[in-house]
Amino acid sequence: MATPQHRIGSGFGAQSTAEEVLHGIDLTGKLAIVTGGYSGIGLETTRALAGADAHVVVPARRRAAAQLGRHVPREEMLAAGWIDEDGNPVTAGFKTPGQGAATQVWAATSPQLAGMGGVYCEDCDIAEPAGEGELTGGVRAYATDPGQAARLWKLSAELTGVDAFASV
Numbered sequence: 001m002a003t004p005q006h007r008i009g010s011g012f013g014a015q016s017t018a019e020e021v022l023h024g025i026d027l028t029g030k031l032a033i034v035t036g037g038y039s040g041i042g043l044e045t046t047r048a049l050a051g052a053d054a055h056v057v058v059p060a061r062r063r064a065a066a067q068l069g070r071h072v073p074r075e076e077m078l079a080a081g082w083i084d085e086d087g088n089p090v091t092a093g094f095k096t097p098g099q100g101a102a103t104q105v106w107a108a109t110s111p112q113l114a115g116m117g118g119v120y121c122e123d124c125d126i127a128e129p130a131g132e133g134e135l136t137g138g139v140r141a142y143a144t145d146p147g148q149a150a151r152l153w154k155l156s157a158e159l160t161g162v163d164a165f166a167s168v
């Protein structure tokens with residue numbers, strides 16, 4: 001049965017960081033593969049998972065870029081008015097990279113989601129359905145439409161020649 005698309009009250013929110021959602025979670029013996037894990041939000045994800053002792057593999061399609069790792073210096077964020085002197089976001093909706101990485105890290109590791117798969121998440125919790133006319137936040141009805149999902153799966157299988165559920 002599909003998991004309902006409703007918040008579970010994780011105790012985390014929009015300002016939680018990847019490190020915070022991993023507090024008390026030991027990923028020793030776990031293997032994590034972080035695509036794009038050498039830049040931006042992916043880099044923060046890599047850092048957090050490695051900090052919890054996961055073995056992290058970062059596939060890089062451009063080795064030179066991977067060695068650089070994209071980064072916006074604190075001074076630039078300060079000058080742009082994104083953060084204050086203490087490093088806290090001041091622009092509504094702005095997240096630090098650590099906050100931007102938190103939801104995917106929470107979704108990948110939290111025991112709170114055990115047995116609850118196939119859901120859209122937002123701000124370190126399961127996302128609520130978007131209200132009528134809501135432009136940001138929440139999940140649109142078309143994204144959770146089983147008919148659309150079946151159509152997308154069929155098209156993907158045709159394009160790739162791979163249908164993992166063909167014999168099920």
Ligand SMILES: NC(=O)c1ccc[n+]([C@@H]2O[C@H](COP(=O)([O-])OP(=O)(O)OC[C@H]3O[C@@H](n4cnc5c(N)ncnc54)[C@H](OP(=O)(O)O)[C@@H]3O)[C@@H](O)[C@H]2O)c1
Pocket residue numbers: 035036037038039040041042061062065070100
């Ligand atoms: N930054 C934000 O404010 C924000 C907000 C909401 C959502 N997001 C989403 O979060 C994701 C990451 O954002 P970001 O700001 O961290 O971006 P980013 O710094 O540009 O990092 C993207 C990473 O993905 C890799 N990548 C892109 N296309 C790929 C492909 N086809 N195959 C393999 N690797 C690929 C890039 O590798 P290369 O270096 O080789 O290109 C890069 O390492 C994006 O989907 C973005 O839309 C970002």
